[in-house]
Structure formats: C-alpha cells, structure tokens
Amino acid sequence: MTEEPKETKPGFQNPVAGFGVTFKAMFKKRLTEQYPEQQKTTAPRFHGRHQLNRHPDGLEKCVGCELCAWACPADAIYVEGADNTEEERYSPGERYGRVYQINYARCILCGLCIEACPTRALTMTNEFELADSSRANLIYTKEQLLAGLEEGMVDSPHAMYPGTDEQDYYRGLVTEAAPGTERQAAHSEGEVVQEADSTFGEGEPASEKVIRK
Numbered sequence: 001m002t003e004e005p006k007e008t009k010p011g012f013q014n015p016v017a018g019f020g021v022t023f024k025a026m027f028k029k030r031l032t033e034q035y036p037e038q039q040k041t042t043a044p045r046f047h048g049r050h051q052l053n054r055h056p057d058g059l060e061k062c063v064g065c066e067l068c069a070w071a072c073p074a075d076a077i078y079v080e081g082a083d084n085t086e087e088e089r090y091s092p093g094e095r096y097g098r099v100y101q102i103n104y105a106r107c108i109l110c111g112l113c114i115e116a117c118p119t120r121a122l123t124m125t126n127e128f129e130l131a132d133s134s135r136a137n138l139i140y141t142k143e144q145l146l147a148g149l150e151e152g153m154v155d156s157p158h159a160m161y162p163g164t165d166e167q168d169y170y171r172g173l174v175t176e177a178a179p180g181t182e183r184q185a186a187h188s189e190g191e192v193v194q195e196a197d198s199t200f201g202e203g204e205p206a207s208e209k210v211i212r213k
C-alpha cells in the first residue's frame with residue numbers, strides 16, 4: 001500500500017513561514033556567549049590542562065613510573081624517569097620524572113592518565129584555552145606542567161626534610177620545607193655550580209652560585 005502524499009502549503013506561504021521562525025526566535029533567551037570577552041566558569045571537575053603537583057616542601061610528586069603514559073589511549077604522554085641522588089633530588093623516593101611531556105594535539109582530555117597515577121602527581125586543572133596554531137607549542141613540557149611554588153615550598157631539586165623517609169611524605173607528615181633548605185644545582189639539566197664573583201674567573205672566589213643554562 002502506498003502512502004498518501006502529505007499536504008503541503010502553497011508555495012507563496014513558505015517565505016512567510018520562514019519569517020515566522022525568525023520572529024519567534026527574537027523573543028527567546030539569547031544563548032550566544034561573548035567569549036573571550038566574557039569567560040564562563042567551568043564545572044568544578046571540568047577536565048582541562050594537566051598539572052604536575054608538588055609535595056608541601058616543593059619536591060615533585062612524580063616518580064617517573066610512566067603509568068600515565070601507558071594508560072593514555074591517545075599516546076599523548078611521554079615520560080623519561082631518572083634516579084635521584086643526594087646532590088640532586090627532585091622527589092622523595094628513588095626515581096623522578098626527568099622528562100615529562102603532554103601533546104595537546106593528541107590529548108582528548110579523558111582523564112585516564114590521572115586515574116592511573118599512583119602518587120596523585122598528575123591532576124587536571126580547569127584551564128581550557130589550549131588552542132595554538134603550532135604543533136610544537138602544543139607539546140607541553142615538564143616546566144610548563146609543574147605546579148608553581150606555594151608558601152613554605154622550595155623549588156626542586158633539594159634535600160628531603162631531615163629525619164623523614166618517602167613514606168612520611170605520603171602520610172602527609174611533611175608540611176613545609178625544613179628551615180634552611182636550599183635549591184640544589186640541576187646538573188642533569190645542564191646547570192653548573194660556579195664561583196660567584198663580580199670578577200668571575202679573575203679575582204678571588206666568593207661564594208657558590210648556580211648558573212641556569
């Protein structure tokens with residue numbers, strides 16, 4: 001059995017019907033967002049740019065285990081771990097993340113990496129303005145992802161709080177850097193310790209100075 005063709009409006013009524021839609025929309029609430037002039041607040045648990053967190057004394061929580069990289073379905077994370085030494089310590093344990101990169105040209109902000117992280121080193125912020133016209137700029141490095149320093153923190157690398165071990169950090173027993181804690185030279189990043197002097201290389205040596213390359 002064939003269907004009866006639907007009754008259609010006469011041709012001259014179609015433009016009028018179109019204007020009717022426009023007319024009705026004029027009185028509806030406007031949905032246009034005035035971005036970027038007016039920024040909208042995201043939901044509290046919005047998945048935005050990642051952050052590599054620190055312990056309360058400034059040491060890094062990342063232990064370079066690569067679990068986040070293995071969990072990533074988009075292969076967006078690259079991690080290279082390395083050993084801490086007493087002269088150059090980035091995290092309380094044995095290992096730290098020497099190289100850490102997230103490629104935001106690949107990342108789909110699914111959050112599987114932060115679920116995989118055993119130390120809560122990796123979390124996500126609410127920052128969503130990640131667009132860029134350069135592929136290279138979309139690869140965020142450890143320096144870009146590492147959390148800033150808060151009160152009581154000293155930038156890594158530096159010694160652990162005296163008398164504590166790695167477990168104490170995870171138990172929350174370390175709440176700030178020990179008095180007198182100083183940043184060590186990051187030899188693995190090419191920093192060298194040189195004698196600081198106004199006539200460096202000529203006069204009498206004064207005190208040690210870290211030169212960041």
Ligand code: SF4
Nearest residue numbers: 072107108110111113
């Ligand atoms: S949010 Fe998802 S896609 Fe992005 S780095 Fe983490 S696991 Fe990979």
Ligand code: SF4
Nearest residue numbers: 062063065066068117
């Ligand atoms: S962010 Fe977490 S999961 Fe990824 S390497 Fe560091 S400690 Fe491991």
